[in-house]
Amino acid sequence: MNLSMRVLATAKIEAVAPEGGESILLQFLKAYRDAVQYIVDGIWLLNDVPSEEKLHKMFYNELRRLGFRAHHVSEIYKRAKEVVEGAKKNRGSKPVLKKLTAMIHPLDYRVDFSAKVLRIAVLNNQWVGLRLKWYKYLDKYLDGSWRSGEILVSCRNGKILVYITFHRDVEPIDFRAVMGIDINFNNVTYTVLDLSGSLVTMGVIPFKGLERALHLKRLSEELQKRYPNSWRFIKWVRGVRGRWLSKARNILVDSAHRASKRLVDIAREYRALIVFEDLDRLKENSKHCYKLSWEKSLWCYKRIQMFTEYKAMVYRIKTVYVNPFKTSRKSPNGKKLRFINYRFVELGGVVTSRDVVASWNIALKGLRKLKRVRGSWVMLSPDSPADEGVRTRPNAGNPEARTKYIHKYLQLFASNRLGETRSTI
Secondary structure, eight states: OOOOEEEEEEEEEEEEOOTTHHHHHHHHHHHHHHHHHHHHHHHTTSSSOOOHHHHHHHHHHHHHHTTOOHHHHHHHHHHHHHHHHHHHHTTOOOOOOOSEEEEEOGGGEEEETTTTEEEEEOGGGOEEEEEEOOOGGGGGGGSSSOEEEEEEEEEETTEEEEEEEEEEEEOOOOOOEEEEEEEOSSEEEEEEEETTSOEEEEEEEEOOHHHHHHHHHHHHHHHHHHSTTTTTTOHHHHHHHHHHHHHHHHHHHHHHHHHHHHHHHHHHHHTEEEEEEOOTTTGGGGTTOHHHHHHHTSOOHHHHHHHHHHHHHHTTOOEEEEOOTTTTSSOSSSSOEEEOSSSEEEETTEEEEHHHHHHHHHHHHHHHTEEEETTEEEEOSOSOTTOGGGOSSTTOOOHHHHHHHHHHHHHHHHHHHHHHHHHHO
């Protein structure tokens, strides 16, 4: 059984083009953008988005005559198809592309990491050389275990940015514990259980980034109220608002990185499987509460989950998702659970928070999804669609209900066979 996982990483690097090369690169990026827009305009009115094979028949020869290489054309198909599918899924109007970006296939570029030089194939089989502004923290991708994939070249505000993707395949570790994680507005609570279900440790990681980001958001909204109709046209108002919102975003990203790094360190210490709640439908549950919706707009729980999952995969630690139903309202150890208020509960005579109860139940749900196979532990029948790595088939439904149905069918089949045998006798 192959349980390997592929770890993906993206390195953002600023590049400098030689004299004369920048104009050639800009010409290519504009042609690339216009080609994607041309395909978007051509397929927007169709009822169904064509497949890449049909797009190839429709536009390949025409794009090749414009000077694009074969792999350029295939990347243009993919980009146009993604743009149209995303816009129609969100019920938006026809997209108009403005940014100068291009996805480059691995066969259309050459990179020399020792000299920090990148050569990119552009129109009419020309090549443009770029010198990369390298940083020391990127040296970890040059140890031989990582392989480079597609790159994205972008030109923004007069700067050339290159996004290089790296990937490597890793084998998950044999974990010895399960760590349930409950993400809240002001903290991240975790509980670690061993494979027998016994409590190992629990703790709370403070998360103050949301409070600071909401303060900056409140300031920007108050500034907009002072100039309700003209804030877009007043330069200093637009600039102050942009700085506040940019600072709020940076605070949230830094706080999410800090929390995720701490969670992965704990998982490495106990060799624990990481278990998160699947909160995909969280936005739908707060439509009738303005304050909750306002705070939830900046709550970066998905960013924390994504950062943690990526950092954990680098260390060969698996991350799974479980159903959040009744995780904070059910006793995790069978003792009586009495609610004191919305935040604190009494569990078996001990006063604790609902966050601890939730993280404990999350860990137990992750433990129930495990089954011992050949001396190792693997995941079976996930009850959350977010766990793509162990899904058996899309839209499988509730596995527990499916199992009950199978048992009923087997009982009915056995009784029918027994009746046929008796009638034959």
